[in-house]
Amino acid sequence: MIDDQFEKLLRHALRRKEPSQTDVERVLKRLAGPLPGQKFALWRLPTVLLDWQFAPAWPRVAVLACCAALGFSIGIAGIDRQFVNADAVSSYVGGGGIGMIAFEPDPFPGGRP
Amino acid sequence: MDDSDEALMAWVARGDEPAYRQLTLRHLPAMLGLARRILGNTADAEDVAQEAMLRVWTHAPRWQPLAAFRTWLTRVVVNLCLDRKRRAPWVALEEAGEVVDPAPDASEAAEYDERERLLAGAIAVLPARQRAAIVLTYSEGMSNAQVAEILETSVSAVETLLVRGKQNLRARLRVSDEGK
Numbered sequence: 001m002i003d004d005q006f007e008k009l010l011r012h013a014l015r016r017k018e019p020s021q022t023d024v025e026r027v028l029k030r031l032a033g034p035l036p037g038q039k040f041a042l043w044r045l046p047t048v049l050l051d052w053q054f055a056p057a058w059p060r061v062a063v064l065a066c067c068a069a070l071g072f073s074i075g076i077a078g079i080d081r082q083f084v085n086a087d088a089v090s091s092y093v094g095g096g097g098i099g100m101i102a103f104e105p106d107p108f109p110g111g112r113p
Numbered sequence: 114m115d116d117s118d119e120a121l122m123a124w125v126a127r128g129d130e131p132a133y134r135q136l137t138l139r140h141l142p143a144m145l146g147l148a149r150r151i152l153g154n155t156a157d158a159e160d161v162a163q164e165a166m167l168r169v170w171t172h173a174p175r176w177q178p179l180a181a182f183r184t185w186l187t188r189v190v191v192n193l194c195l196d197r198k199r200r201a202p203w204v205a206l207e208e209a210g211e212v213v214d215p216a217p218d219a220s221e222a223a224e225y226d227e228r229e230r231l232l233a234g235a236i237a238v239l240p241a242r243q244r245a246a247i248v249l250t251y252s253e254g255m256s257n258a259q260v261a262e263i264l265e266t267s268v269s270a271v272e273t274l275l276v277r278g279k280q281n282l283r284a285r286l287r288v289s290d291e292g293k
Contacts, residue, residue: 035130
């Protein structure tokens, strides 16, 4: 048998035939009952978290940029210096700050043990 | 409402029973026919088709549209058939004797009929994966790439399955011819 004849025979023998309506209805009838519970996979939870979209929200990025520019402007203009000086005064009034502890002005009295 | 398979499957994943019924009505006849061609047995084919459609329901929440729904469902049916077929005996297709091809005379028609019957018998004893590859290619009209996707193998492996399957079939037909 040559190849063409064999191919033709194969196609003919395996030609597609739809099942009868009776067969289909028989299976549908078996499927008509109450359906079993669906399976939910807990292992998909990490996937869901990994699939989370972290695309930047452009309005928030613009607000952040504006805040940065404002901070830079305040720093350059020196508007914040009065607050820094006020802090310095208050620390002096408070008793000299941490420097008083770090540099003890009086030597330890007494001889060596 | 979008009634594509994938959209319906998304509804099924949320437990929507009417969507499931719609999917079943749409795909059951084709899947039943495919199972019958692979298994050669109507009763087993009905069991496989029922099991496959139940899996659509139970596995819907886990299903991801990585491939077309039809491809996924075909893969489920083929795998169920292969599982069932590994040990079960094969019953010849009841349609094997039916010949609709016009033949010039009665003797040629009878010979063609006989060859087709022999071929059906030869397909029955093919290894399961070779049979599945041949049925998907010649009956479903799928490309090698589609068959590879369903059998979860490479295109070259499918080509090998087809070549070996056809060699086996030809050898069996030759033995039958010589036995006459």
